[in-house]
Amino acid sequence: MTKRNKMNKLTIIKIGGNVIDDPKSLDQFLTDFAQRSEPAILVHGGGKIATQIGNKLGIEAKMVDGRRITDAETLDLVTMVYGGLTNKKIVAQLQSKGFNAIGLTGADGNVMLAKKRPVKQIDYGFVGDITADGVNIPLLQSLLNQGVNPVFCALTHDGEGHMLNTNADTIASVLAVAMSREFEVELVYCFEQPGVLSDFENKVVIPVLEPKNYQEYKDSGVINSGMIPKLDNAFDALNAGVKSVRIIQFSDLNKAETGTLIKL
Numbered sequence: 001m002t003k004r005n006k007m008n009k010l011t012i013i014k015i016g017g018n019v020i021d022d023p024k025s026l027d028q029f030l031t032d033f034a035q036r037s038e039p040a041i042l043v044h045g046g047g048k049i050a051t052q053i054g055n056k057l058g059i060e061a062k063m064v065d066g067r068r069i070t071d072a073e074t075l076d077l078v079t080m081v082y083g084g085l086t087n088k089k090i091v092a093q094l095q096s097k098g099f100n101a102i103g104l105t106g107a108d109g110n111v112m113l114a115k116k117r118p119v120k121q122i123d124y125g126f127v128g129d130i131t132a133d134g135v136n137i138p139l140l141q142s143l144l145n146q147g148v149n150p151v152f153c154a155l156t157h158d159g160e161g162h163m164l165n166t167n168a169d170t171i172a173s174v175l176a177v178a179m180s181r182e183f184e185v186e187l188v189y190c191f192e193q194p195g196v197l198s199d200f201e202n203k204v205v206i207p208v209l210e211p212k213n214y215q216e217y218k219d220s221g222v223i224n225s226g227m228i229p230k231l232d233n234a235f236d237a238l239n240a241g242v243k244s245v246r247i248i249q250f251s252d253l254n255k256a257e258t259g260t261l262i263k264l
């Protein structure tokens with residue numbers, strides 16, 4: 001058993017729903033992930049799959065600012081899809097590649113305690129807000145020390161018997177901040193595009209994104225939709241002590257210098 005200290009490196013990798021929705025892309029990504037030698041925590045989304053399965057069951061998806069309005073029926077749906085189907089399939093595939101992983105919701109081992117989002121202009125329902133103080137760092141350290149790599153889905157809990165739905169980009173960012181207390185953390189967001197793009201049609205990648213040009217790209221509409229909360233999470237992580245944040249294509253996981261480096 002190796003003891004880790006603050007100088008040890010940890011990578012937190014988030015994989016988005018558009019990739020895990022495609023079995024070939026997911027398999028390619030997990031093969032690359034399983035080949036890494038440094039300790040890592042994987043966080044997966046699955047919003048697209050929850051929407052598709054919800055449609056079959058007559059549960060319509062309602063999104064506001066990239067967040068799912070989660071009523072009781074939708075909470076059951078996402079608990080089944082994220083915590084069951086998606087998480088267990090990913091863990092089983094990693095095991096088949098000789099990579100020991102353990103699937104976790106925030107309730108398992110009290111690993112991520114959240115607060116139900118207060119109702120303001122919008123009632124998001126059973127959506128959980130999280131901070132680094134709600135992360136069970138010793139449990140994660142002990143799993144990593146045993147060579148067991150945690151795989152998080154987009155579920156947290158409130159400590160009072162309820163699961164909560166929490167955006168997977170936010171889970172990755174908050175985990176990265178929490179684990180920065182003990183490790184030198186690199187946060188990597190993997191998705192289906194080659195990076196943050198300045199020209200979507202021609203796939204022109206922005207190699208380095210700083211707050212000033214982020215604001216300009218947002219104002220001009222070049223950066224929009226799901227990329228805005230992702231980048232807000234990325235800047236939040238850097239501001240709270242995470243060593244580096246990159247946004248890359250899922251197939252570039254083990255390649256250096258690809259995608260977009262986020263800088264303060």
Ligand SMILES: Nc1ncnc2c1ncn2[C@@H]1O[C@H](COP(=O)(O)OP(=O)(O)O)[C@@H](O)[C@H]1O
Pocket residue numbers: 015016017018045169190191192193195196197198222223224225226227230
């Ligand atoms: N400038 C941009 N560069 C790349 N993607 C962008 C940009 N602006 C908006 N997007 C969109 O943001 C999406 C990523 O956000 P999201 O769907 O939430 O990702 P994920 O499923 O990985 O969490 C991309 O699929 C893309 O359609």
Ligand SMILES: CC(=O)N[C@@H](CCC(=O)OP(=O)(O)O)C(=O)O
Pocket residue numbers: 015016017018044045046047048050066067068078127154165166167168169
């Ligand atoms: C509260 C909230 O919006 N939760 C997200 C969690 C899944 C997710 O984040 O999936 P992607 O990373 O694939 O988008 C949702 O239910 O869509």
